[in-house]
Amino acid sequence: MDPAKIQSEGGLNVTLTIRLLMHGKEVGSIIGKKGETVKKMREESSARINISEGNCPERIVTITGPTDAIFKAFAMIAYKFEEQTDDWQKDIINSMSNSPATSKPPVTLRLVVPASQCGSLIGKGGSKIKEMRESTGAQVQVAGDMLPSSTERAVTISGTPEAIIQCVKQICVVILESPPKGATIPYRPKPASTPVIFSGGQAYTIQGQYAIPHPDLIGCIIGRQGTKINEIRQMSGAQIKIANAMEGSSERQITITGTPANISLAQYLINARFRDVAAMWNDPSSMATS
Numbered sequence: 001m002d003p004a005k006i007q008s009e010g011g012l013n014v015t016l017t018i019r020l021l022m023h024g025k026e027v028g029s030i031i032g033k034k035g036e037t038v039k040k041m042r043e044e045s046s047a048r049i050n051i052s053e054g055n056c057p058e059r060i061v062t063i064t065g066p067t068d069a070i071f072k073a074f075a076m077i078a079y080k081f082e083e084q085t086d087d088w089q090k091d092i093i094n095s096m097s098n099s100p101a102t103s104k105p106p107v108t109l110r111l112v113v114p115a116s117q118c119g120s121l122i123g124k125g126g127s128k129i130k131e132m133r134e135s136t137g138a139q140v141q142v143a144g145d146m147l148p149s150s151t152e153r154a155v156t157i158s159g160t161p162e163a164i165i166q167c168v169k170q171i172c173v174v175i176l177e178s179p180p181k182g183a184t185i186p187y188r189p190k191p192a193s194t195p196v197i198f199s200g201g202q203a204y205t206i207q208g209q210y211a212i213p214h215p216d217l218i219g220c221i222i223g224r225q226g227t228k229i230n231e232i233r234q235m236s237g238a239q240i241k242i243a244n245a246m247e248g249s250s251e252r253q254i255t256i257t258g259t260p261a262n263i264s265l266a267q268y269l270i271n272a273r274f275r276d277v278a279a280m281w282n283d284p285s286s287m288a289t290s
Contacts (some may be wrong), residue, residue, distance in 0.1 A: 012204060016172060020061040020077075021147075021187070027051060027059045027072040029084040030077060037080065045072035058189040060112065067172055069178050074109075076170045078161035081107045109164060111155040111171065112187055115260060118142050118153050120178035123169065138163035149267060150187035151260035160281070185264050218242065219253070220271055228273065236266035245250055 013096050022030070031038050031051065042049050047065035065072050113121065122129050122142055132140050138159035146153055222229045222242065233240050238258035256266045 011056050014067050014176060014244040015065065016175065017062060017064045017068055018074075018168075018172070018175075019152075019186075020063070021110040021112050021189075022059050024057060026060070026084075026135070029060070029062065038088040041073055041076045045069050045076060045116055047073040047107045048075060054189070056189040060189065067169075069084040069240060070172065071165060071169060075161065076086070076166050078109065078164045081109070082161050087235055107161055107164060108156060108158045108166075111157065111168075112152050113142075113155050113171075113175070114180035114184045115146050115151050115153050116184070117175060117178050118155070120174050120280055121155065128174065135212055136166040136170065138167040140167060146260060147187035148190070149185070149264060151183075151185045151264065152187045170286065183261065185261065222272065232266060232269045232273070236262050236269055237266065238266040 029037070030041070032040075038051070040047055041047075045065070046061070047063050047069040050062045050064075052060040052062075052227070063070055066074070120128070121140075129140055129142065132138070135157070138157050141156045143154040155171070157164050157171075159167070220228070223231070228241060229242070236258070238256050241255045241257075243253040243255070254270070256263050256270075258266070
């Protein structure tokens with residue numbers, strides 16, 4: 001694939017899917033009143049633009065089509081964000097007396113990219129990402145951590161709409177030249193009202209680490225003579241370490257390490273165990289069969 005051809009001719013025969021992560025207000029500006037804005041974007045760009053369902057603080061916007069259609073869609077989204085940012089800035093300035101006019105704030109877009117492709121985006125010693133920043137004028141940041149329960153990372157692009165469009169073109173070139181390796185577990189935003197894992201025992205997850213304040217819960221995860229935790233280790237292939245409780249606290253940390261796929265499977269199995277325990281506590285008669 002010739003990068004120059006993609007950028008100069010739009011790569012009309014190349015179909016791509018790009019995923020964006022947006023907050024509620026951003027999604028609202030893209031949808032518009034009665035869906036008019038997104039309808040216009042679809043018609044004028046010829047790209048397929050889908051917005052994930054659900055009552056989530058974050059939504060996934062998926063753009064699919066030939067590269068030229070994707071670039072048009074990105075341009076329309078970037079300019080819409082600039083327009084929205086200008087409106088927000090005017091509101092802030094109007095609410096502050098004697099506030100001087102300020103320069104336009106940068107537009108920010110967050111792409112969701114398989115972690116296996118992020119190395120190519122960064123380049124050896126950061127050479128590729130530095131080249132993108134210098135040639136486009138956009139700020140580009142690749143998140144160090146994967147998004148929860150996925151094998152994808154957020155790639156944040158900030159700058160003028162023109163800089164963002166040029167940067168997206170370069171990212172598309174890299175994505176086409178370096179396909180993802182292995183299976184990708186896509187990021188799916190969780191509803192704000194639903195905890196990531198079982199919360200009845202106050203268990204929660206933070207980037208692959210579980211804090212377990214409930215003294216009974218950790219025993220259920222370990223199992224008799226470590227049988228349950230060893231079973232999860234063997235099935236997932238991940239390393240799972242359980243720290244001792246800190247002095248004056250019953251909280252213990254479970255740290256999971258391994259490949260992204262192994263970590264995700266281990267998290268899934270631990271979550272399943274939490275659900276089993278919740279069922280036991282809600283129905284004590286099931287204890288005998290556990």
